[in-house]
Amino acid sequence: MTIPSPVVFVVDDEPSILKSVSRLLRSAGIGVETYLSSKEFLDRHHRHAHGCIVLDVQMPGLTGLELQNALLTDGVDMPIIFLTGHGDVSMTAKAMKRGAADFLTKPVDGGDLLEAVRVAIAKDRISWVARVEIAEINERVATLTAREVEVLTHIVAGKLNKQIAASLGNALQTVKTHRGRIMEKLRVESVADLVRLAERAGIKMAQ
């Protein structure tokens, strides 16, 4: 998988800010996508994107800090650069604790912003691969049916087909069919690969 060119996602409720900041980034040859609200960003955001987010702290609806929270629970660890009118210490500390890349005060100097963006993109380059891989695995796991996931938990626990059939109350043949389909959907060749993948996807062993 080749890494896409980096994109800076700018989220601010003020159109003039979006416009001027994206201009500045474009002038430095960086790709930009702009969003007028946190919700808009969450709806349209592409999981495989690579780059960073420039976020206004005070926005109507979901604030910058809340958006940061939502992304973290989603497993998106793209670096975030916060912009604020007048940053108070407690807010800054909270944001930085959650892994904010930087915290800049408006009116922000173009040089400072570009520098922060460059550092953030470099950082994201490393985490992008892992992020995309996990995202892909998750996508594959998502294609499994509920029954298949159940069977998978038993396989991960190291049970034989016979044991699985007994505990699920199925015929041995049915379990075999499920197993084949799981291997196919998750695109793995061996049980060892299957177990490793299930572990990365966070699938737990059956009791």
Add this chain to the structure above:
Amino acid sequence: MNGTLTHFFSATPQAGSLGLKGPRRGTGQSDFESNNLNAPRGEFEFLGLLLLRCLMTGIAYYLTTRIVFALFLPNTRTPIAFPSYAVLTATLLFASVRYWWAYALAAICGHHLAAWQFDLPLADCLHCEVFGAVKCILAAAGIRLFVHAPLGLATLREAFAVILIAAIVVPFATSFWAAAYTTSNGNQANYWIEWWNLGLANAATAIALLPGLIIAGASSWRWPKGMSRKRLLEAIVLATALMTTGILVFTNRRDSVDASLGLMSVPVPLLIWAALRFGPGGTSAALMLNWILAIWGTIHGRGPFGGHSLVGNVHSLHCFFLIISIPVTLLAVVIKETANTQFELRENEAQFRAMTDTAPVMIWKSDAFKAYTFFNHSWLNFTGRTLEQEAGNGWAQGVHPEDYARFWGLYTDSCDRRKDFTVEYRLRRHDGEYRWILASGVPRFDPYGAFQGYIGSCVDITNGKRADLEIQQHRTELAQLSRVTMMGEFSGSMAHALNQPLTAILCNAQAALRFLAVDSNNLEEVREILKDIAEEDKRAGEVIKRLRALFKKGEIRLHRLELNGLIDEVLKLLHSDLVKHNVVVERKLAEKLPEISGDRIQLQQVMINLILNGCDAMMNTQWSERRLWLRTELTSEQSVKVTVSDRGCGISPNRMDTIFEPFETTKSKSMGLGLAVCKTIIAAHGGRLWAENNPDTGASFAFALPTHKEIE
């Protein structure tokens, strides 16, 4: 003679308990009769008592007159002593003036009886009677004229009056007449010798007997109470010594012992002993004893007074006696008076302690060196410490550290200026809680005007202060008026409103520069950017215009306002700030000030700003000089003026023109918008705000507002 004296003494206590009943301290000296007149016992009973007392006086006078007759010098009609003079004078001193005539009459009757027994010619007899009574009345009236307090020889002034009038002036003045009468009756005696003789005899009698009689009368003829055994023993030893030396000195036979002057002085140390230890009463008794022994000795040709004729010997005896007894009596009185004063002082001190210890407020005293010397029970209960721990400056450990410097500065400053002070500070209670205390102190001075320290009281005002705080919090609209919040919110909203366009402009401009650096022909992009920059700039301008509009005339909520009330409200609001700065506010508010039209909140904001500015300006002013004057006045029919004057550092001339400009400040924590906002508000009210330096010290800020009528 001793026998008759004993008789006299045994008779008089009875008379004293009825007629000579001495007044106690604090009651009028002649209240006896008037009390009885008002008493429910009735007039009849009172008349009986008066008669009885007159009878007693008559008997006493009769007996003493017998003594007088017995002491006539041989071959003359001149007596050696006049005990009757002392007895009647003392009686009159303790009787009401309106009944003096009755006592005098009784005395005349007593004298008449004695004279009849003595076979005195009737004319002489009548003369003696009237003359004796007049003499006594003159002496008693003279003493009464100078002594208004109850008698009892308690003060030097009283002793002086008694001695001067009864023992000097009256005896020698009346003897002019008495000597004239005696010599005119065919008596061969020299007028001046006779005058000297009579005067001395009366004077010596008065000084020997009258003090004792006055003291006995004042104490209602009661033996002094509570005499310890030691003291009684001392009295017996002294009396024995006096008796022995008296007999040895005054009754020895002249041929056996050398009668020198030195011998006469032997009793003097004993008399001083009596004066020092037994008061005027004891001294008087000792003097009387010596006098009687000396007279007896002289008459019988014994003792130191010899060598001349008997008259001459008696003269030298009286002279000697007067010279000794006057200073000794005065000494005894002085000592007694000093002792009384000290006792009163101690009693006052004890009363002060008792009063302060039961008082609900805390009371303290300090000395001239600023150290605290006394705390009452309330204080010690409050702090839960002992007097020893608190004394000096130990108590100051309980003062809140934040208040200590302020309090101590004011206290020492007031000490140095000898001025009273009032101050609020926090003091640690026994349970460790700091309570707000309102303390005030007044300087103490001794009679010579020397500074003695302070006496002061403290009251716990924490509860009142809390209530004040709650009132403040309830006024939410006023609470946000506090200068900090106002400035904070103002700057916050302004910053936010201006940040957006500023950010856009900066980013745009920097983007344009980059575009041009990469490709100088990319003018389309740059044109777009410049258009946006212009747009954003306009927006920023709009923000500022909107802020200014906040203070425009149209947006003020105008109400009819009373400025004096508004100032009182602001002072309440700022009370704790003023206390913190230790600033005393003096109000000079004009009465019946016409109302103005204005926005209450905004005008309060102006007052708060001006007052706090004044407080800040006095940061380096001495504690006791931190005064702020608030004046309101009607300058014309249409204009009301409010002035806030401080005693601070004043305004330097080069800043005078710029202090009302925004962002002009001398304070590190301020944005410098205070005075600018004030000026805008006052201008929006159609008024004017200005500043000037006071002629002496500090600066004044004043604003004038049109009256309500004028606006209409």
